[in-house]
Amino acid sequence: MCSSIPGLSVPVPTVSRRKERLSREAKSQPSIGHMKESKLYRLRHRNSRFETFAVFAHSTPRLAIRAISASFSLRLSSSFLWWTLSAGVIAFALFSQEFSGRAVVDELPHRPPRYPCEDVSGYYSQVELAEGVKMMEQLNLLISDHHPLTYKEVWDALEILDAADVENPDASSDIVEIYSLRAVPKSLAGKLEGWNREHLWPRSYGLARGPSLTDLHNLRPADVNVNSSRGNKFYGECLHEDNSCLRPANSEAAPDTEADKERWAPPVQVRGDIARSLMYMAVRYGLHQPIGSPTLQLSDSPSIDGARMGLLSSLLKWNEADPPSKSERLRNNRICSLYQHNRNPFIDHPEYANMIWKTPARANSVIVSSSKGWINEFHYRNKGKDLNEFVEVVVSSLIDASRLKLVLYNGANGKMYKSIPLTGEAFSITSEGSEFLIYTAPLSLQNGPADGIALVSCRDDGTDEVIQFLSYEGVTTAIDGPAVGTRSLEIGVRETEDSSKLGSLGLTGNGLRTFQWKRFTTNGSPGRLNPGQDLGDP
Structure with a gap:
């Protein structure tokens, strides 16, 4: 031998x-x-x-x-x-x-690779470029067979992976906290005045058992107080109109952090790092999980019950704005060679993110796709008890409206919760002298996130055609009803708990090709054209 x-x-x-x-x-x-x-x-x-x-x-x-x-x-x-x-x-x-x-x-520079993941080019040699689930399947197969650690081993691993001196981690006496970016002594691990282990993908969002709890790609050192402030908030910047935004997110966090009641934005310097960590988790634990274990997903409609973390649109943006740094790549290498013996593909290939989760087109920048009809305005939330909720649909006078119906979808589970024919008793019809009719109905709408409204037409053969499928406060995919399997278009504007009962969200612009969604604060106009709206020719 x-x-x-x-x-x-x-x-x-x-x-x-x-x-x-x-x-x-x-x-x-x-x-x-x-x-x-x-x-x-x-x-x-x-x-x-x-x-x-x-x-x-x-x-x-x-x-x-x-x-x-x-x-x-x-x-x-x-x-x-x-x-x-x-x-x-x-x-x-x-x-x-x-x-x-x-x-x-x-640092043995000349020894042959011990684990497949150490040969980076070879590691991905069998991956064929694809989109969506096909790409996820390949990466899941590649990274899933890894060596899990115990919780005790995680402490020692973080002292190496996140050492302040990345070139000499074993000799370094400090680690760097993920949200404050401060170097603090390793000896303060687990102490009230020190640092603890932060799950970037929170435990409450589906990390029930097994290797997902100790996966080093998802764990970082964090200041105890800052970690507590983050809790299980999903990632994303504050809403511009939200006055409850804190900057920084915590007095001990980095100055460029921010947070509101639901969102948490880490330091700009590590936003890409965190985005790629969550993308890894969604691929590693999003497919082929044991019975009883949740399948993790990334979404613009986060849900604890659905194990959906986000905000996906923010993570995709951060992945592009903050490419992998030398220290992030070195951390990936060490997880491969020293601990788990797998890699985070999105550090080696950030472009894989868009192949799997293409940034969904926003409806407020998309031309109305059909002159048959479209969802034109609605109101779903206001301060106090929700009042004056409605949906307005504009339909060409040349179309048989008896073939049309609205279908409402629950963003939490993708299921339809109401279907209303346009020619039923709920809708009233008005005209403003154009070649279009305005159908308006007082409807109780759910408050999001990611709740959807679909406009559906019945074809001659009796099958359904989805003319439009919009959502607000996130993106959803219908799992039943006429829009089953269809991904919604998020309109990009929303109402809040401080919105007026007289407000709405509606289209504005001169002609179908220029329409954009806008929030009307106090001048909602059910049954009439919206402020600044000209329908033009059908």
């Missing part, structure tokens, strides 16, 4: 009975139980024989010399080269103050 050393092929002598006895005697000595192994060595448990011996020589040189002497006396001719190499290792260990376990197990 041979052990490969870069550049050489050296026979390793077999162990004689005398050597075995010497080894047992050596193991019985108390000093071996106190080997001064580095944290990197302790976790790199599958080292080659040569690497293991190098760290052993550094930790207990006298015992190593005895072992080599025994080997030398037993098989002088066959092990001379082995003895020479080993003696050199011991000399290096004894006389170099800079020699450490990290140098052996983390």
Whole structure:
């Protein structure tokens, strides 16, 4: 049996009975139980024989010399080269103050890759570029077979992965907190005045059991107080019209953080890092999960019950605005080589994100797709008890409106909760002298997030045609009803708890090709054209 050393092929002598006895005697000595192994060595448990011996020589040189002497006396001719190499290792260990376990197990530049993930180009060689679920399936298969850690092992791992000195993590006495970007002593781990382990994808959003709880791609050190402030808020910037926004998000957080009652925006410097971590989680734990384990998803309609984290649109934007840094890539490399033996694909290939989650087109920048009819205005929320809720649809006078209906969808589960024909008793009809009719109905609408409104037409063959499927406060995919399998278009504006009962959301512009969604604060106009709206020709 041979052990490969870069550049050489050296026979390793077999162990004689005398050597075995010497080894047992050596193991019985108390000093071996106190080997001064580095944290990197302790976790790199599958080292080659040569690497293991190098760290052993550094930790207990006298015992190593005895072992080599025994080997030398037993098989002088066959092990001379082995003895020479080993003696050199011991000399290096004894006389170099800079020699450490990290140098052996983390910085061997010429050794062949031990785990497939260490060969980055080879790791992705079988991935065929695709879109959506097909791309997710390939990446899930690639990264799912990884070595899980215990919670105790996570503490030690974070001290290496997030060390303040990224080049010499084992020697660094500090770690860097993810939301404050401060360097704080490793010794404050788990203390009230110190730092703890932050799950970027919160535990309450589907991290029920198993490796998802200790996955290092999702864990970062965070200040205890700042971590508490973040809680399980989803990621995203504050709404511009929301006066409850805090900047910074916490007095001990970085100055460019912000938060409101639902959202949390981390420091700009690490927004891309966090986005890519959540993308990894959605791929790793979003497919083929054990029975009883939630399947994680990214969405613009976050839901604890649905294990949906977000905001997807913000994460996609952050991924592009903040590309992977040297330290982020190094962290990915170390998770691969030292701990889990898998990689975060979105650090190596940020472009994979848009292949899976293309940024959904916003309806406020999309031309009305059909002159048959469209959803023109609605009101769903205001301060206090919701009043004056309605939906308004504009339909060409050339169309048989009896074929049209509105279908309302619940964003929390993608299911329809109401269907109303346009020619039923609920709708009133008005005309302003154009070639279009305005159908308006007082309807109780859900307050979001991601609730949808679909305008549906019945074809001659009796099947449904979805003319338009809009949503507010997020994106949803219908799982039943006429729009089943269809992804909504988010209109990009919303009402809040402070909105007026006289307000609405509606289209404005001159002609179908220029329409955009706008929030009308106090001048909603059910049954009439919206302020600044000209229908033009059909």
